[in-house]
Amino acid sequence: MHRRGFVSLSAAFAVAPLAARAASQQRVTLSGTMQQGSLVIGHAEAGARVRVDGKLLSVGETGLFAFGLAYDQKGAATVTARFTDGDTETHDVTPVVREYEVQAINGLPQNYVSPPEDIERRIKREHALVAEARSQDTDQDWFAEPFDWPGRGIISGLFGSQRILNGTPSAPHFGVDIAEGEGGLIRAPANAIVALAEQFYLEGGYTLLDHGRGVFTGYFHQSQQLVKQGDRVSRGQVFGHVGHTGRATGPHLHWAMNWFQVRLDPSRSTRTPAPPKA
Numbered sequence: 001m002h003r004r005g006f007v008s009l010s011a012a013f014a015v016a017p018l019a020a021r022a023a024s025q026q027r028v029t030l031s032g033t034m035q036q037g038s039l040v041i042g043h044a045e046a047g048a049r050v051r052v053d054g055k056l057l058s059v060g061e062t063g064l065f066a067f068g069l070a071y072d073q074k075g076a077a078t079v080t081a082r083f084t085d086g087d088t089e090t091h092d093v094t095p096v097v098r099e100y101e102v103q104a105i106n107g108l109p110q111n112y113v114s115p116p117e118d119i120e121r122r123i124k125r126e127h128a129l130v131a132e133a134r135s136q137d138t139d140q141d142w143f144a145e146p147f148d149w150p151g152r153g154i155i156s157g158l159f160g161s162q163r164i165l166n167g168t169p170s171a172p173h174f175g176v177d178i179a180e181g182e183g184g185l186i187r188a189p190a191n192a193i194v195a196l197a198e199q200f201y202l203e204g205g206y207t208l209l210d211h212g213r214g215v216f217t218g219y220f221h222q223s224q225q226l227v228k229q230g231d232r233v234s235r236g237q238v239f240g241h242v243g244h245t246g247r248a249t250g251p252h253l254h255w256a257m258n259w260f261q262v263r264l265d266p267s268r269s270t271r272t273p274a275p276p277k278a
């Protein structure tokens with residue numbers, strides 16, 4: 001039997017709890033905010049082989065898997081599951097289209113906007129390290145419960161904003177900025193393994209957390225890093241301090257999320273729409 005389902009698109013913020021997913025009669029269930037830049041969390045019957053647009057996903061022992069919708073994705077992502085009895089089920093997930101802001105930032109040192117060639121080479125090297133770290137497919141399901149905010153304060157930069165740096169149109173802003181004072185505490189939003197803890201040119205003090213099955217979160221501009229590559233961190237654990245290292249006009253936490261190399265909006269996977277007040 002072949003079933004084809006269409007995921008109902010909901011503007012609701014909350015990520016459905018595991019229990020709600022388990023109660024569904026479908027053999028595959030999908031949850032998330034289903035917008036451009038959203039992480040989608042799936043659950044499939046034991047033993048199912050799951051593909052997204054043809055790419056085979058790793059599925060946990062409990063049936064959990066994940067994938068991301070790109071920030072500019074307009075077409076549907078097609079999820080196909082093949083069960084141990086030979087049946088298949090297909091779901092098309094069409095992301096809700098978002099409108100992104102335009103944000104002008106001035107007063108950045110020009111070396112950060114149009115770096116000289118040697119620095120450009122350094123940036124490329126550092127980004128290659130990040131891409132390599134984010135190609136890991138760790139057999140953990142720590143991404144499956146809604147994330148906590150890693151810092152406190154107001155949101156000062158939104159995911160996807162078109163950036164104009166010192167008057168020059170630049171790459172979109174692939175993260176959420178939380179305005180917090182120098183030294184503010186950065187907490188793990190979920191359990192993770194530290195995939196990278198480095199000092200990079202643009203990102204400054206940079207930590208990459210691996211939450212399993214290609215779901216990563218990144219933390220930029222830290223003044224202090226308390227963990228190293230390979231460390232385990234638990235949800236709520238302080239692992240760094242807010243700073244303004246790298247390309248930053250002032251202290252804040254830039255929080256990024258990825259599914260492998262696909263850039264996602266971490267604010268679409270949090271328990272609450274905004275961080276707690278400072």
Ligand SMILES: [Zn+2]
Nearest residue numbers: 157175177254
């Ligand atoms: Zn930022």
